[in-house]
Amino acid sequence: MGYSIFEKTMADMTWQEVEKASKENQIVLFPLGVIEEHGPHLPLGTDSYWSYASCKCILEELNNKGQQALIVPPYYWGINHCTGGFPGTFSVRPETMKAVLMDIFNNLHDWGFHNIFCNNCHGDVIHIRAILDAIKTGRNEFGLNIRILVDFYDLSRIGLKGDEDFILVLNPEYPEEFYAGMDKSEIGLFDIHAGGYETAFIKHYFSELVNEEVAKNLKSTSLTNKELEQWGRGGEATRTLVPLGYAGNPAGYKNIVNLDCIEKFTVEYTVKRIMESLNGKA
Template identity: 80%
Template sequence: MGYSIFEKTMADMTWQEIENASKENQIVLFPLGVIEEHGPHLPLGTDIYWSYASCRRIQEELNSKGERALIVPPYYWGINHCTNGFQGTFTVRAETMKAVLMDIFNNLHDWGFHNIFCNNYHGDVMHIRAILEAIKVARSEFGLNVRMLIDFYDLNRIGLKGDEDDILVLNPDYPEEFYTGMLESERGLYDIHAGGYETAFMKYCFSELVNEEVAQNLKSTSLTENELKQWGEGGESTRSLVPLGYAGNPAGYRNITNIDYIEKFTTEYIVRQIIESLND
């Protein structure tokens, strides 16, 4: 995977190539994330790197199935409520974010695109709701088929039922191999931010951006149910809970040796869901 999150996106295409893609009614993949602290071992851009890399794999898998797709330049000016007490965490107002996203959707509509799938890799509820509100406007005012990919386990905390037209629910039946590498001491805890899996993923796709020497010596700060509530308070409350800015077990990345299998399985599942949604 290249270093630039613009590589092989619309940013590297000519306007004529965009015009031809719209005439072919190509699928549009839209990576979304944020710039926020990710502990002392990962870069601020971890979420958007992850979202971008995921879109690249989805694009390649769609193309292999005969479905042409292109990628919007990544959007990373999002909302960070939980980690806003740390330097380097950028956050924008919800109305600002929604306005920019609606303008982007309007552009895509004006260029002739119709099927847009938003791939967000940031779990802040306020951030996700801003995306969904912009999508609702794009669907009603521009007539676009815009949907957000969303994991089944996120539905309840966002206040969704799962049958909404503006989302595509992901609920794969993960095989047992998916959980290889999980430490017994971590079971029942929440590794949600800059922990084992996120560190493993970054090592897999952007190894030059991971400080392994630091990661290997970090103690686990995976959260209990009560601590998860404190994490959600943001500001100094979150910072007092996790002073170094990570909520998980970064050193556990060394035990996750099947990252390629996990990503391949997940990508193939997402592509099947996208294709099925277009044929409904």
């Protein structure tokens, strides 16, 4: 997979190709992320790279199913409350983020697109709420079918029930064998930021961006429930808790030996849910 986050997005298309896609009623995939610290071993753009790479995989699977789609250039000027105390972590105001997203939705509406699926790979609650606010307003003002992909386990954390018409809930049942080789001591702990899985994902798709020498020597800092409360306070509270800027087990990325299987399963499930929603079944 290429390094450029514009590869295979609308940024590499001509305006005539975009016009043709809208007339064909192609669906739109919108990768959403941020620029924030990800420990001493991963780049600031990790969440944006993750969201973009996922959308590329979803696009390819949609095409395999006969459904044409295109990808909006990745959005990365998001909100970073928790990690905002680290240099390199950019953050915009919620109203700024909502305004930009609304302008993007308006553009897509004016060009004739209707079905938009947002893929966000950043867990900051304030960031997610700004996206949800923009989506709900965009649906009402422009009559667009905008949905955001939401993991089932995140519903309560962001105050959703799961039946909202502006979300598409993802709850795949992964085979147990996918987790073979994982460090048993890490199972059930909160590997939430720049940990094993995130490191493995970036290593898989953007190998040159991972500092493996640093990652393999980092001690696990998976958080407890109490520590998660401190993490959520942001600023110095977060830096005191995780001074190197990661919360998880980066060294454990080598134990995730079935990443290909996990990602393939996730993409196929996501495409299935997208197709169901287009057919009024989700």
